[in-house]
Amino acid sequence: LSERIQNALSGLRKKGKVTQTDINQATREIRLALLEADVNFKVVKEFIAKIKERALGSEVLDSLTPGQQIIKIVNEELTQMMGESAVALNKSDKIPTVIMMVGLQGTGKTTTAGKLANRLMAEQKARPLLIAADIYRPAAVDQLKVIGNQLEVPVYEEGVNNSAEDIVRHGMQQAKENKNDYVIIDTAGRLEIDESLMDELKNVKEIAQPDNIVLVADAMTGQAAATVADGFNQALDITGVILTKLDGDTRGGAALSIRSITNKPILYVGEGEKLSDLDIFHPDRMSNRILGMGDMMSLIEKAQQDYDEKNAQELAEKMRENTFDFNDFIAQMDQIQSMGPIDELMKMIPGMANNPALQNINIGEKDIAHLKAIVYSMTPEERENPDILTPSRRRRIAAGSGRNIQEIHRMIKQFKQSKEMMQKVSKGNTSDLEGMLGG
Ligand code: GDP
Numbered sequence: 001l002s003e004r005i006q007n008a009l010s011g012l013r014k015k016g017k018v019t020q021t022d023i024n025q026a027t028r029e030i031r032l033a034l035l036e037a038d039v040n041f042k043v044v045k046e047f048i049a050k051i052k053e054r055a056l057g058s059e060v061l062d063s064l065t066p067g068q069q070i071i072k073i074v075n076e077e078l079t080q081m082m083g084e085s086a087v088a089l090n091k092s093d094k095i096p097t098v099i100m101m102v103g104l105q106g107t108g109k110t111t112t113a114g115k116l117a118n119r120l121m122a123e124q125k126a127r128p129l130l131i132a133a134d135i136y137r138p139a140a141v142d143q144l145k146v147i148g149n150q151l152e153v154p155v156y157e158e159g160v161n162n163s164a165e166d167i168v169r170h171g172m173q174q175a176k177e178n179k180n181d182y183v184i185i186d187t188a189g190r191l192e193i194d195e196s197l198m199d200e201l202k203n204v205k206e207i208a209q210p211d212n213i214v215l216v217a218d219a220m221t222g223q224a225a226a227t228v229a230d231g232f233n234q235a236l237d238i239t240g241v242i243l244t245k246l247d248g249d250t251r252g253g254a255a256l257s258i259r260s261i262t263n264k265p266i267l268y269v270g271e272g273e274k275l276s277d278l279d280i281f282h283p284d285r286m287s288n289r290i291l292g293m294g295d296m297m298s299l300i301e302k303a304q305q306d307y308d309e310k311n312a313q314e315l316a317e318k319m320r321e322n323t324f325d326f327n328d329f330i331a332q333m334d335q336i337q338s339m340g341p342i343d344e345l346m347k348m349i350p351g352m353a354n355n356p357a358l359q360n361i362n363i364g365e366k367d368i369a370h371l372k373a374i375v376y377s378m379t380p381e382e383r384e385n386p387d388i389l390t391p392s393r394r395r396r397i398a399a400g401s402g403r404n405i406q407e408i409h410r411m412i413k414q415f416k417q418s419k420e421m422m423q424k425v426s427k428g429n430t431s432d433l434e435g436m437l438g439g
Pocket residue numbers: 103104105106107108109110111112189216244245246247248269270271272273277
């Protein structure tokens with residue numbers, strides 16, 4: 001599907017002038033992508049309206065690369081909708097800070113309680129106490145005890161014969177006596193939300209006065225996760241969400257739906273069954289995942305990050321002064337090489353894909369190695385003054401680099417061409433050059 005979006009968008013790119021119909025078509029593809037990622041349909045509708053509004057604005061219509069511009073907007077809006085990254089848990093002024101885990105059965109509450117304890121110990125040298133308040137399955141208490149053993153964290157439990165309320169009351173007391181700085185309460189879940197479960201959780205909330213009520217939601221449940229999150233939030237006023245099972249093949253639509261419906265932050269994501277498999281939530285990564293265009297976006301990011309702006313300016317300066325030489329040529333090759341797969345990178349750079357000046361400069365990793373070998377076989381003087389490369393010097397360079405003489409001729413010709421091209425650009429408009437180089 002990501003291919004479908006790309007097709008729709010590259011259609012825009014070729015056209016130059018964008019019409020309302022084009023944008024409608026592009027947003028239709030994006031809409032399908034979101035629905036396919038199992039984002040709640042109401043959330044999708046809202047989102048598309050926002051994209052359309054921005055896409056019809058001048059930033060896209062006047063852009064030379066409307067396709068890319070729309071991807072950028074979609075990504076920005078998605079990221080923004082999913083909220084800040086790295087939202088921390090609430091921390092109480094006085095110990096203990098209380099974290100209450102809630103959620104449907106099987107979503108990962110018990111495992112995630114352990115993961116949180118593990119993380120707090122690693123990050124803050126915390127001394128947490130786990131409370132086993134799921135009294136409906138004996139196995140649930142045992143499961144928490146196993147986790148506690150693994151982490152060497154105390155678990156407060158009374159088996160399954162007392163009420164959850166009593167267990168939590170007693171557990172809180174023990175935490176105070178033992179001066180635990182965190183209490184993590186593992187509660188019961190059901191297959192679906194029901195009133196008796198909510199009543200019990202409300203009571204536990206009343207007793208424990210938690211600083212955090214963390215909803216644990218299974219990312220694999222897609223649209224349904226949003227409805228469930230809404231229910232828990234209305235009943236308990238949750239403070240944040242942990243999305244589990246993102247190591248599966250889900251596209252992560254649940255993240256967008258839950259965030260958008262509850263307006264509560266996603267704190268962490270679970271990416272495996274091990275107690276160390278808990279990561280900070282990154283809205284930008286999730287947005288890529290939802291759109292199914294992770295590879296493409298990371299390429300764009302890469303090109304932007306890795307290109308050192310200072311180098312771009314120095315290069316532009318050299319162009320203007322006409323002092324670009326083989327040393328700069330090598331530096332430029334290094335720069336391009338360090339950014340990753342060259343073919344894809346070249347296509348990502350606005351204007352490069354169809355730039356006729358580049359049609360016959362077919363650069364691959366191997367070619368760059370050869371070009372470098374040739375330059376390294378030149379004397380320092382030759383590198384600075386391409387004009388002194390007489391036929392006998394060229395033969396010497398060919399022998400030195402192990403390339404044949406035709407290659408040397410071709411390389412010098414390419415060098416002169418690219419120098420000329422850059423000069424043209426730099427005389428016209430330096431921002432073009434910088435844009436071209438990914439600045
Ligand atoms: P609870 O009923 O909500 O307490 O859920 P559990 O903590 O017992 O977890 C249910 C199942 O999901 C267990 O088999 C866990 O190992 C598994 N699980 C929990 N979190 C994750 C996760 O992030 N990734 C994967 N793959 N499995 C998870």
